[in-house]
Amino acid sequence: MPTYTDMTKCDGCGECVDICPSDIMHIDPIYRRAYNIEPNFCWECYSCVKACPQHAIDVRGYSDFAPLGHKVRVLREKEKGSISWKIRYRDGRLKEFTFPIRTTPWGSIKPPSDYEAPDINGLTSPMLAHEPAALKVETLPTLPQSGM
Amino acid sequence: MFNSNPFTLLTEFLPPLVMQVYVVLMIFAVAIGTAFDLYHKQSAEFFALRRRQSNAAAQRRLGVGEIASLAIRTVGTEVATSGEFCKWKRRVSHLLMSYGFVIYLITTIVMVFVYPTAAHTPIILTAPWNIGVLMVLIGGCWFFFFLRVNVAYEGHSPFHLMRADLFVGSLLASVAFGLLWHFAQTVHNGATAMVLFGLYIFFTTLLFVSVPWSKFAHMFYKPMAAFQKRVEEANGSSDLPRPAASSNIRR
Numbered sequence: 001m002p003t004y005t006d007m008t009k010c011d012g013c014g015e016c017v018d019i020c021p022s023d024i025m026h027i028d029p030i031y032r033r034a035y036n037i038e039p040n041f042c043w044e045c046y047s048c049v050k051a052c053p054q055h056a057i058d059v060r061g062y063s064d065f066a067p068l069g070h071k072v073r074v075l076r077e078k079e080k081g082s083i084s085w086k087i088r089y090r091d092g093r094l095k096e097f098t099f100p101i102r103t104t105p106w107g108s109i110k111p112p113s114d115y116e117a118p119d120i121n122g123l124t125s126p127m128l129a130h131e132p133a134a135l136k137v138e139t140l141p142t143l144p145q146s147g148m
Numbered sequence: 149m150f151n152s153n154p155f156t157l158l159t160e161f162l163p164p165l166v167m168q169v170y171v172v173l174m175i176f177a178v179a180i181g182t183a184f185d186l187y188h189k190q191s192a193e194f195f196a197l198r199r200r201q202s203n204a205a206a207q208r209r210l211g212v213g214e215i216a217s218l219a220i221r222t223v224g225t226e227v228a229t230s231g232e233f234c235k236w237k238r239r240v241s242h243l244l245m246s247y248g249f250v251i252y253l254i255t256t257i258v259m260v261f262v263y264p265t266a267a268h269t270p271i272i273l274t275a276p277w278n279i280g281v282l283m284v285l286i287g288g289c290w291f292f293f294f295l296r297v298n299v300a301y302e303g304h305s306p307f308h309l310m311r312a313d314l315f316v317g318s319l320l321a322s323v324a325f326g327l328l329w330h331f332a333q334t335v336h337n338g339a340t341a342m343v344l345f346g347l348y349i350f351f352t353t354l355l356f357v358s359v360p361w362s363k364f365a366h367m368f369y370k371p372m373a374a375f376q377k378r379v380e381e382a383n384g385s386s387d388l389p390r391p392a393a394s395s396n397i398r399r
Contacts, residue, residue, distance in 0.1 A: 008194070008369070008373040009373065009377070011232055011233055011234065011238075012297045013233070013234055013235055013238070013297065014297040014300060014301035014302075017297070017301040017302060018301050026302065027297050027298045027301070027302055027312075028312070029298075029310035029311055029312055030310075030311045030312055031312060031363065032296075032297060032298070032312035032363065053234040054232075054234065055388055071387065073387050073388050073389060074389070075388050075389045075391065077391060077392055079395070079397070080391075080392045080394070080395040080396060080397065081395060081396035081397045082392040082395070082396055084389035084390065084391070084392055085389060086387065086388065086389035086390075088387065096389050096390060098389070098392045098393075100396035101396075102396065102397075103396055103397060103398045104397065104398070105397055105399065
């Protein structure tokens with residue numbers, strides 16, 4: 001059950017094109033609005049739905065939580081770190097759920113490209129790049145050397 | 149250049165009446181094109197259906213004052229300041245283009261109808277005509293070469309053209325050739341001015357008669373869509389979930 005775009009709400013910002021892991025959200029050559037070019041290949045990850053700042057992308061949910069004839073809408077509030085879902089069933093019932101998606105402010109996590117290139121001597125260490133500082137701890141527990 | 153009327157020199161070989169009839173024809177072309185666009189894409193039917201669905205699902209009725217307030221907020225935010233754009237660069241470029249186009253359009257109409265043969269046109273008209281054109285060119289070129297979503301996100305070349313570019317492409321070409329024609333007139337280069345005038349008229353005509361195939365009509369239906377969204381939020385018929393009651397962010 002793939003995503004689809006309401007073209008009257010879309011402003012053609014390209015966020016969904018950028019985030020789609022299947023690269024199937026593209027820009028319509030006539031209206032310059034986003035659309036799903038290959039619904040059969042949609043993973044239904046809902047990344048585009050959550051990322052759309054205009055709430056222009058709608059989904060048809062999996063049949064195990066919402067049988068056919070339903071409507072699913074999603075609201076991501078990055079300032080609150082939450083995502084809310086509203087499901088309207090075909091018999092008119094409404095259900096709403098809110099989930100936390102993060103506890104740190106939006107944009108506060110440093111992307112890997114912002115770190116310095118790791119030192120080649122680090123290959124001899126069991127630590128991964130930028131550990132332990134990147135994990136915000138002083139040391140990581142290690143296995144005892146004796147008896148190995 | 150900023151204190152001369154580009155249409156006055158034109159009257160040496162073109163009667164003012166011809167220019168005025170051309171402007172009226174273009175206004176009719178936009179009106180007919182928009183009506184055809186509404187009919188062909190069934191936009192009016194779509195919004196009427198949305199309004200009926202919204203009224204049926206409304207949790208409370210809105211008063212006339214509330215509806216008027218929503219309309220004023222739509223005009224103040226979405227129309228006047230392009231508030232629907234979530235990215236500031238697109239918003240600024242759109243504002244430059246839209247206000248530049250409005251200034252250019254109004255000054256053109258006044259100069260063609262009121263001062264077609266005047267020896268001296270007030271600088272309050274001639275300067276804004278040039279400024280409007282420059283605003284469209286700055287905002288339009290910024291958008292066309294850097295901000296177009298297919299260029300910025302799909303990796304298309306900045307020179308890639310598709311049908312969605314018909315509106316912005318013809319607008320940019322029209323004002324660019326208009327400015328070049330005006331410049332050629334001020335430096336008394338008659339032959340070049342004639343060629344540039346031909347290109348200016350070609351792209352201006354293309355801009356206004358291509359409404360059914362271009363994105364020109366968006367300036368009429370986008371405010372309608374924004375107003376409908378505000379009404380749905382206000383009367384409780386919006387299908388979006390309610391905002392979360394609390395924040396999960398730990399600072």
